[in-house]
Amino acid sequence: MSQDADATTELSEPQQSRKAMASRALGSGAWSTINFGVAQVMRLGSNLILTRLLSPDDFGLMALVTSCMIGLTMFSDMGLGPSIAQSKRGDDPDFLNTAWTIKVIRGFIILAVAIVMAWPMSIFFNAPAFAWIFPTAAASMVVGGFFPTRIDTAARHLQLRRLTIIELTNQFLGILILIALALIMRNVWALAIGSVMGAFVQLAMFHYFLPGHIDRFGMERTAREEIVKFGKWIFFSTICGFLLFQGDRIILGRILTLEQLGIFNIGQFLGTLPAVLGAAIASRLFIPIYREHPPGESAENRRALQRIRGGFSLLLMSMAIVLSLVGPSVVDFLYDSRYLHAGGILVAVACIQMLIVIPMSYETAALASGDSRAFFILQSSRAGIYIVTLLIGVWLFGLAGLLAGQALAQLFCYPVAVWTARRQGAWDPRHDLIAASIAVAAAAFALTLHRDIVAAALLH
Template sequence: MAAANVTSSLKNLAIRGTLWTFAGYGASRILSFGSQLILTRLLAPEIFGLMALVNTFLIGLQLFSDVGIGPSIIQNDRGDEPEFLNTAWTIQVLRGLALWLCACIGAWPFAQFYGQPELFALIIVSGFSAVISGFNSTTLFTANRHLDLGRLTLIELISQAASLVVVLHWVLRYPNIWGLVAGSMFGVLVKMILSYRWLPGIRHQFAWDWKAVQSLTKFGRWIFLSTALGFFLQYADRLVLGKFLSIGDLGIYSLAVLLSGVIQDIHSRVNQAILLPVYSKLKHLSIEELRERVRKLRLAMMAVLLPPIWISAIFGTLIIDWLFDSRYHDAGWMFQVLAAGLVVPVVSIIGPFFLAFGDSFTLLYLLIVRSIALFGSMVVGGLLFGSTGLICGVAIHHLIFYPFLVAVYRKYSLWIPWLDAAGMISSALIIAAGLYLVNTFI
């Protein structure tokens, strides 16, 4: 009876957390999309191209120095102990300071490599946001650990809204890139303040518990390499295309990535915010019971995310032409290609279940393989078809990576081949039929 009560309670938490995740993300996308419609009319594509390079540099620093503090707190048995949390917070603060120093050192060579002198000052100023976020309370992670996502979601939305207010106020008066920088930094500051004001938790102080450090570094050693590769997977396209496209074309591509990334972001958020804590609480189940829960989770994910992918892949160009002015027309076909490529990960990826068992090396292995697949497909596409082939390679790499993903799932007896086949074949048929009808009648 007790086990049944625990399972029922976990199910309720997971459902509530999922609802908060989707509601919060939906509201976040509405805010972001609304502001994007306004900003694309006020700012030139070149400004978005520059900001894409700034964000890529700073996010790269963040991910190349990630020691897995958040996932460590979520999965560790000591994740609620003050000494453990204070030690994690101390490491986080020191990391934020180190990141800004690295940003200051790397800003000049990065600006020279891309031939954009403005990047130097932009990166130094924007990089200070790492110092601010380094002081975030660890309650952001402990709330996630207990699937208490309501206030977490509100914090994200409020900080985003605050950021957008600053951006729009600045850009309406001075239509330049510094409005985007100021808004971004203000949003980070608001999130840091709210992490202390709105979430219950310990009062942080600097601490250094060697057992906690060892636990954090043992789990985080593979996370460090994994997030470095994760950066490559997420931003290699912009780093490469930034060298081969004009800064304006890079801004157009960034718009296509922003729109297609909505689906990918929802998928990733559910995997990290919902599935990792759920797997951590279900890791003692038998493989048959875990497999059944995975099947249900995947069916729910596919039912929610596949229809938007189909719509984007079929009507992407029409959507872009309807929403944005003619300067952004080329984002349409890019949006279609990138959206179609998301069918494979949405259908097949079931979340980081192996992290719940403390197996962070498998995550590293998968990211290495996927990085090679991405780099290889972009190189081949670029050699054959130029910049168009590079962009198509970004979408195709998911299919190349799929067999390696299957091998890991089979190792844990969690591969469900009929579900993969049903999702991919039905998607291919629907997208092909839709494109035919659009090209024939519109």
């Protein structure tokens, strides 16, 4: 009798583990969604205020500065966050100290490179003010280098409640700083200086209100070797990631005026909300899940992951569909006549997002298993396909061709995503087929419904 009871207990342990994982995943996903939702509402509110204090030219210039800062960040990324999330030593003080020291050094390198790049890039974009604004804004990366590894360990253990509260508080304080500076300065310098001041606020908040390991300068050889081994492929992957997520703005910086770029940036900001939310959730949710319950290990793990992925895709797809249907009305209500064509850009971008979110959870499968090389192959293939389709589209049809190239790139990149997912036993073809069918139907309906608005925006 006791043996039967023990057997029942043993059989129930995996089920209990999966239930615990599902509960933690649900909680973490909820906090990530709350973080994203409140943050985007605050960001939208700040944009509405700042668009009335600053000109579209200011937003266009800051979009270029932001894209180049993201580029420097991604070109120097060693995958420190994912390294801490997936490593067995992710809670080891020596490992964390080594990761933090590397991050601090990296922040100073980014600033030095920004200073060197500023003048040539200002000539490339034909924007003289870029030479001074860019290094000023890049100083925030030095401050960001001192952010504690407690941020990464909280995400590693899906302990996101306190982290979410701190991050939202940081954003709120940063917005207040930006608005105050914009009221005083009334030009793009308010955005650049505000980003640096906001970084100092974030550092103080994380230091005093997020518990955990106190980082010290240190460089343990074993930890450094593990980080470099894992991070070398992340480094190359993030270079490709920059081309994927910022390549369109760099290209548009050459073919649009700063005013047109500012309008495009508003439409893209609203239209890409689903993908931004998906990236925020995936980076904090799926790596711990894949690490603790690999889908290739058992059918039960795969089924549990399929349910989580289904809910994840349903949330993102619903957001994209709603934005594609009501986006122009939202833009008309929120912004003045200078941003009229942002509504058409929003519809087109939201339709593309329906395709982007389908394989989004596959990217983290390789990172969770420590296979950063497979992740690099995925990202480099996607980047190559993406840039080629964008350049061909821009060359043939301008802005309309660029957006069409983005959509085609998602179709051409899908086989590579499948290859990555199958290596980890994570591919879910039924999910992808259903999601793709919904995406194509919804995008066709939205583009037909708003065809005049979209056409006017793309030909503007």
